[in-house]
Amino acid sequence: MMKSLGSIRRSFAPWADPASKPFISVKNVTKKFGDFTAVDDLSLNIYTREFFALLGASGCGKSTLLRMLAGFEQPTSGEIILDGQSLAGIPPYRRPVNMMFQSYALFPHMTVENNVAFGLKQDGMPKADIAERVAQMLKLVKLEKFAKRKPHQLSGGQRQRVALARSLAKRPKVLLLDEPLGALDKKLREETQFELMDLQQELGLTFVVVTHDQEEAMTMADRIAVMSHGKVVQVATPAEIYEAPNSRFVADFIGDVNIFDGKVTSAEDGYIRVETTGGIPVRMASPEKPGNGAKAAVAIRPEKIRIGRQPPAHAPVNAAEGEIWDIGYLGDMTVFHIRLKDGKVVKASSLNAVRAVEDPLGYDQQVWISFGDDAGVVLKD
Known part of the structure; x- marks a missing residue:
């Protein structure tokens, strides 16, 4: 019986152990296409056994990095090391990795079992072993009853599972997934996220997934690398990325956020006071001690903001009066846009618990x- 995923993921943190050796090391890798730098001195x-996500907007370099891991592109400079071996000059078919494409790239004229068996046949595996491995893979992705069907006879979710089974059939050390759930509808995508997590745990493989979907990365990954313009901006766990972004870019890119800009008026006892451009005095916990007059930005997530008809006891610090401008009812929560007296619009969300x-x-x-005063984070830039 498979162990609970939660207990394993809670204790999994090899990056926090100085004695742990990386399985994949990307060292100062740059990839240029003519004058365009797709990946810029990235490490x-x-x-x-890590489920690692490369997250960023289109054109940030995440898919290029994945293709270099797979061997479909070669770095212009730098080095990629996998399990102690440099991948320089090693063709894709000799690398202990497999890649699952967004389009699934299934052979339309082949049955499900033949699609899964294709790579094994190319490697010259004996027929009996191929049949056994294909049966294992189809059982793993719950498609035993669909072995004789062709791709056009399957749903989008079933085709996704065939592609996954084919990618896993050769038992790679690393599975690379390029936007693997992009073609699925929202509900099926959410269900498949957890199935992928369970599969990764059961197989004990290292997964590297490329996605532009923040929620997808936050759900599945042990750690996330947020990328922008070919560089890694922050690498951390989903909770750290969300609660402690290291820059304005990350705070604004991951989820919804309110950012209050201003100048520091005091910094002492682990707190700073910021007079925002709208005149709202903000007091926020911060390990940094910037000098008076220094520029500062405080990022606060919508769910950390309370709404009431009466001013709070600590007003006017960390409080402001405004008018409800827009309301979005999402079922599990309601999102409010509140227009403050200075014109700034603040987003607050409230859980619909009853x-x-x-x-x-x-x-x-x-x-x-x-x-x-512990609801937000003071951004460095």
Whole structure:
């Protein structure tokens, strides 16, 4: 019986152990296409059995990096080491990796079992061993009953599983996934995310996934590398990326955020005070001690902001008065856009914990927003 995924993932953190050796090391890798630099002097480490996500907008270099790991592109400079061996000059078919493409790239004229068996036949595996391995893979992805069907007779989710089974059939040390769930509808995509996590745990493989979907990366990955313009901006666990972004870019890219810009008026006892451009005094916990007058930005997630009809006891610090401008009902939560007196629009979200609210907040109502002094993070840039 497979162990609980939660208990394993909670304790999994080889990157925090100085004695751990990276399974994949990308060392100062640059990739240029003519005058365009797709990957710019990038370095990162990935560990054995890690589910690692490369996250970023289109054109940030994440797919190029994945293709270099697969061997479809060669670095202009730098080195990639896998399990202690440099990958320089090693063709794709000799690398202990396999890649699952966004398009799935299934052979339309072949049955499901023949699609899964294709790579094994190319390697010259005996027929009996191929049949056994294909049966194992189809059982793993729950497609035993569909072995004789062809791709056009399958749903999008089933085709995705065939592609996954084919990628895993050769038992690679690393599975590379390029936007693997992009073709699926939202509900199926969410279900498949957890199936991929379970499969990765059961097989004990290292997964490297490329995605532009923040929620997908946050759900599946042990760690995330946020990329921008060919560089890694931050590498951390999903919780660290979300709660402690290291820059304005990461804070703004991951989820929704409110950013209050201003100048530091004091810094002492682990807290700083910032007078924002809108005149709202903010007091926030911070290990940094910038000098008075230094520029500062405080990032606060919408769920950390409280809404009330009356000013909080600690007003005016970490509080402001405004008007409800827009309301978005999402079922599990309601999102409010509150326009402050200086014109700034702040987003706040409220969990719909009960089925009905006696006196719900409505459009154009005057309200107060407030937040605790540990609700946000002071950004360095």
